[in-house]
Amino acid sequence: MSASASGEALQFDLIVLGGGSGGLAAAFRAAEHGQRVALLEPGALGGTCVNVGCVPKKAMWMAAELGARIAQAGQLGFDVPGAGRVAFDWSRFITDRQRYIHGIHDSYRTRLDRDGIVVLPVRGRLAGPHQVECEDGTRLGAPHIVLATGSSPQRPPVTGAGLGAVSDDFFAWSSAPHRVAIIGGGYIAIEFAGVLQALGSQVDMYIRDQRLLRQADVELVEQLQENYTQQGIHLHFGYDLEAVRRAGAGLQLQAIDGSTRGGYDEVMFATGRRPNTGGIGLESVGITPDAAGNIPVDAWQATPSPGLYAVGDICGCGPALTPVAIAAARRLCDRLFGGRPDARLDAGNVPSVVFAHPPLATVGLTELEARARYGDDVHICRSRFRPMREALAGSPQRSLFKLVCMGAERRVVGIHLLGDAADEILQGFAVALKLGATLDDFHDTIAIHPTSAEEIVLMR
Numbered sequence: 279m280s281a282s283a284s285g286e287a288l289q290f291d292l293i294v295l296g297g298g299s300g301g302l303a304a305a306f307r308a309a310e311h312g313q314r315v316a317l318l319e320p321g322a323l324g325g326t327c328v329n330v331g332c333v334p335k336k337a338m339w340m341a342a343e344l345g346a347r348i349a350q351a352g353q354l355g356f357d358v359p360g361a362g363r364v365a366f367d368w369s370r371f372i373t374d375r376q377r378y379i380h381g382i383h384d385s386y387r388t389r390l391d392r393d394g395i396v397v398l399p400v401r402g403r404l405a406g407p408h409q410v411e412c413e414d415g416t417r418l419g420a421p422h423i424v425l426a427t428g429s430s431p432q433r434p435p436v437t438g439a440g441l442g443a444v445s446d447d448f449f450a451w452s453s454a455p456h457r458v459a460i461i462g463g464g465y466i467a468i469e470f471a472g473v474l475q476a477l478g479s480q481v482d483m484y485i486r487d488q489r490l491l492r493q494a495d496v497e498l499v500e501q502l503q504e505n506y507t508q509q510g511i512h513l514h515f516g517y518d519l520e521a522v523r524r525a526g527a528g529l530q531l532q533a534i535d536g537s538t539r540g541g542y543d544e545v546m547f548a549t550g551r552r553p554n555t556g557g558i559g560l561e562s563v564g565i566t567p568d569a570a571g572n573i574p575v576d577a578w579q580a581t582p583s584p585g586l587y588a589v590g591d592i593c594g595c596g597p598a599l600t601p602v603a604i605a606a607a608r609r610l611c612d613r614l615f616g617g618r619p620d621a622r623l624d625a626g627n628v629p630s631v632v633f634a635h636p637p638l639a640t641v642g643l644t645e646l647e648a649r650a651r652y653g654d655d656v657h658i659c660r661s662r663f664r665p666m667r668e669a670l671a672g673s674p675q676r677s678l679f680k681l682v683c684m685g686a687e688r689r690v691v692g693i694h695l696l697g698d699a700a701d702e703i704l705q706g707f708a709v710a711l712k713l714g715a716t717l718d719d720f721h722d723t724i725a726i727h728p729t730s731a732e733e734i735v736l737m738r
């Protein structure tokens with residue numbers, strides 16, 4: 279610290295702005311390669327994913343799944359009290375959830391100490407090429423700087439938007455709202471709608487488009503919409519919101535056509551996220567974000583400013599997912615410090631899961647994308663079925679699995695699964711797709727019976 283007190287910048291090999299998925303991965307990998315690393319994180323270690331994203335979301339999803347299973351057990355011979363709806367102690371569950379998250383913080387802290395990474399719990403900004411200034415005035419210098427400041431939820435520009443909550447707020451709730459309106463039809467809207475409905479809320483989804491998940495396979499989305507409707511979620515498509523207002527004890531939505539719908543305890547905006555580029559000194563290195571707010575980077579995560587890189591949600595290279603941020607950061611550090619000059623992110627065929635009920639898992643091209651690319655050379659296999667548990671319980675909920683194949687050899691270029699355990703099933707099949715497996719390879723693989731997954735190798 280003496281260098282800074284004397285006005286000189288403290289020198290490192292790498293400075294990382296942001297201790298979320300991408301930033302931590304960069305710091306750890308650079309330290310593994312023997313670099314002296316400074317990591318700036320003003321908030322909780324782990325960023326969005328650990329604190330207000332994947333991890334608490336998955337915990338809530340698990341609680342919701344469990345609640346639905348308990349309710350279903352009544353149809354399967356179990357004597358479940360309360361007509362299947364057993365009480366859920368939201369606050370108690372949150373205490374357990376947060377204890378789990380604090381465990382993750384502790385393990386990061388231990389590893390950062392062990393690896394000799396200097397953690398500064400402050401916001402940082404670029405102060406010119408190779409220079410960072412911390413909000414407490416400390417100045418740092420390094421030949422390499424990684425920007426990993428992530429993204430934040432954005433509210434739409436409607437009157438009264440401040441009355442609505444965003445995903446960060448959801449994780450601070452201590453109970454399920456009685457009635458909730460969710461605006462948006464993407465990942466977060468679908469996941470939160472499913473969780474809240476299963477945990478006792480009455481959920482209305484208001485979607486600007488005519489369908490959920492614009493980019494996903496049409497048939498799977500239609501099946502998900504049918505399943506959600508059966509679960510009691512109300513879907514309102516083609517809805518253009520103009521304003522949110524207080525009306526009586528609740529909140530009211532007003533559409534552009536003047537119609538109103540009210541009585542909501544909460545209105546939740548799940549209308550996308552925007553990269554955190556404000557106040558990080560981009561102007562000092564002559565960088566301007568693009569129209570979507572992303573920092574421009576090339577295929578090697580390099581910005582136009584020498585020695586300055588960006589990974590994760592802030593640069594929009596690949597889908598905004600934790601494993602994508604981590605992969606980009608690790609490859610960048612392997613390239614810079616690990617003697618792997620060719621290491622870089624391959625953002626093609628990234629598998630992902632929307633944690634709906636049931637989950638929707640997807641890798642590769644949708645049918646529409648494949649037809650646009652390969653025309654008539656596309657071959658589709660699909661299997662729509664009622665999984666054993668739903669059938670036993672007399673539930674109408676269905677699964678839909680779909681393979682998109684291409685060319686005479688019918689190479690599998692897309693796998694789309696809506697069904698129980700699709701989140702766990704897809705990972706291995708994503709490897710097969712990446713290795714160029716054909717439909718014959720799938721058919722040559724003996725099925726595991728009786729499972730849902732066997733449908734994937736039996737589909738004709």
Ligand SMILES: Cc1cc2nc3c(=O)[nH]c(=O)nc-3n(C[C@H](O)[C@H](O)[C@H](O)COP(=O)(O)OP(=O)(O)OC[C@H]3O[C@@H](n4cnc5c(N)ncnc54)[C@H](O)[C@@H]3O)c2cc1C
Nearest residue numbers: 296298299300325326331332402427428590591598599600
């Ligand atoms: C509700 C929700 C659920 C999600 N679920 C999933 C999921 O199931 N699976 C999945 O793969 N992805 C999921 N995501 C997406 C995933 O969380 C992000 O893609 C991922 O966290 C991006 O990592 P990042 O490193 O780019 O940014 P972040 O993890 O957001 O980290 C950025 C960090 O930078 C810090 N920071 C900001 N400004 C500064 C500054 N000036 N100086 C220093 N530090 C700064 C912030 O405090 C933050 O900790 C979810 C996201 C949300 C919101």
Ligand SMILES: NC(=O)c1ccc[n+]([C@@H]2O[C@H](COP(=O)([O-])OP(=O)(O)OC[C@H]3O[C@@H](n4cnc5c(N)ncnc54)[C@H](O)[C@@H]3O)[C@@H](O)[C@H]2O)c1
Nearest residue numbers: 434462463464465466467486548549550551598631632633
């Ligand atoms: N399971 C996961 O992996 C997971 C879960 C949550 C989030 N994420 C990541 O976080 C990102 C952000 O999630 P998200 O759900 O906020 O964004 P999203 O891009 O998935 O969905 C945004 C939705 O809001 C709608 N919208 C946008 N502006 C609107 C407006 N003005 N009025 C009404 N509707 C509007 C869009 O049409 C879309 O339906 C995702 O794209 C994904 O990359 C991943």
